[in-house]
Amino acid sequence: MGDSPVEDLYERVRAVVAATADAPQSGLASVAPGIRVLALRTPTLPPAAHTNVYLVGPEGGPVAVVDPGSPYPEEQAILDGLLSEIPISRVLLTHHHADHTGGAVALAKKWNVPIAAHALTAKRLAGKVVVDELIEDGEVVHGATAVFTPGHAEGHLVFEVGEVAIAGDMVAGVGTILIDPDEGDMAQYLASLERMRDRDERVLLPAHGPVITDGQRKLTEYLAHRRMREQRVIDALTGAPKPLHALVETVYSDTPRILWGLAERSLLAHLGKLEREGTARSVDGGLWSR
Ligand SMILES: [Zn+2]
Numbered sequence: 607m608g609d610s611p612v613e614d615l616y617e618r619v620r621a622v623v624a625a626t627a628d629a630p631q632s633g634l635a636s637v638a639p640g641i642r643v644l645a646l647r648t649p650t651l652p653p654a655a656h657t658n659v660y661l662v663g664p665e666g667g668p669v670a671v672v673d674p675g676s677p678y679p680e681e682q683a684i685l686d687g688l689l690s691e692i693p694i695s696r697v698l699l700t701h702h703h704a705d706h707t708g709g710a711v712a713l714a715k716k717w718n719v720p721i722a723a724h725a726l727t728a729k730r731l732a733g734k735v736v737v738d739e740l741i742e743d744g745e746v747v748h749g750a751t752a753v754f755t756p757g758h759a760e761g762h763l764v765f766e767v768g769e770v771a772i773a774g775d776m777v778a779g780v781g782t783i784l785i786d787p788d789e790g791d792m793a794q795y796l797a798s799l800e801r802m803r804d805r806d807e808r809v810l811l812p813a814h815g816p817v818i819t820d821g822q823r824k825l826t827e828y829l830a831h832r833r834m835r836e837q838r839v840i841d842a843l844t845g846a847p848k849p850l851h852a853l854v855e856t857v858y859s860d861t862p863r864i865l866w867g868l869a870e871r872s873l874l875a876h877l878g879k880l881e882r883e884g885t886a887r888s889v890d891g892g893l894w895s896r
Pocket residue numbers: 701703758759775
């Protein structure tokens with residue numbers, strides 16, 4: 607089992623869902639001016655099976671390496687092979703999840719470079735990964751501007767290079783983004799999506815799947831989808847108080863039953879938001895109502 611609720615959930619989903627949707631490239635590919643990508647196999651949420659590692663910097667280096675997430679030595683060796691010819695300056699982490707940080711310590715040790723992340727990510731990683739440099743909202747690190755975008759994870763950062771954003775787990779090129787109430791916050795997530803849209807991020811480089819060339823449209827779609835889901839939650843709360851499993855059946859009737867365990871976490875994140883806003887309340891015995 608993994609170390610956190612999200613990793614346990616990912617593991618449970620991997621047991622029933624095939625990870626086949628993404629086809630990673632075999633080597634480094636240029637995805638934007640000054641940004642290259644390498645997809646490495648990671649224990650992530652299917653159908654994704656890889657995490658994109660982004661190299662930010664000129665062709666001959668030095669580069670900052672974003673999210674070296676693979677815990678597998680044979681995958682780490684591919685990255686090390688490339689970095690034997692491209693000097694590395696530091697490791698940047700978008701957030702604390704294991705499929706983004708699993709190779710960070712090995713990489714930083716091998717090349718003797720610091721690991722940088724938001725303070726809340728550093729806190730979540732305490733005991734597992736030592737974060738040497740704390741990055742705040744708006745800080746420019748290695749030519750990339752850090753944008754604080756909590757929600758999927760409390761210390762999530764997006765790294766902007768011009769109109770291009772290394773988006774971490776804010777959006778996905780393949781699969782979906784899980785908001786787990788123990789790891790993140792639905793209201794924050796929606797606010798962070800709005801923040802990215804308002805900053806005019808045009809090209810999004812997700813951690814899983816291919817480049818998203820129409821970033822604005824994707825962010826608008828994500829916001830609409832989450833608001834649609836929230837409305838379904840509000841509708842389902844009408845009438846007599848209901849248990850969580852009954853709400854999942856109604857709100858996620860369009861989602862395959864095997865994913866309802868995951869859907870339940872997402873539903874709890876929605877309910878938490880609505881409860882704080884005064885639209886939902888939990889009553890005795892784990893029932894929910896308006
Ligand atoms: Zn994540």
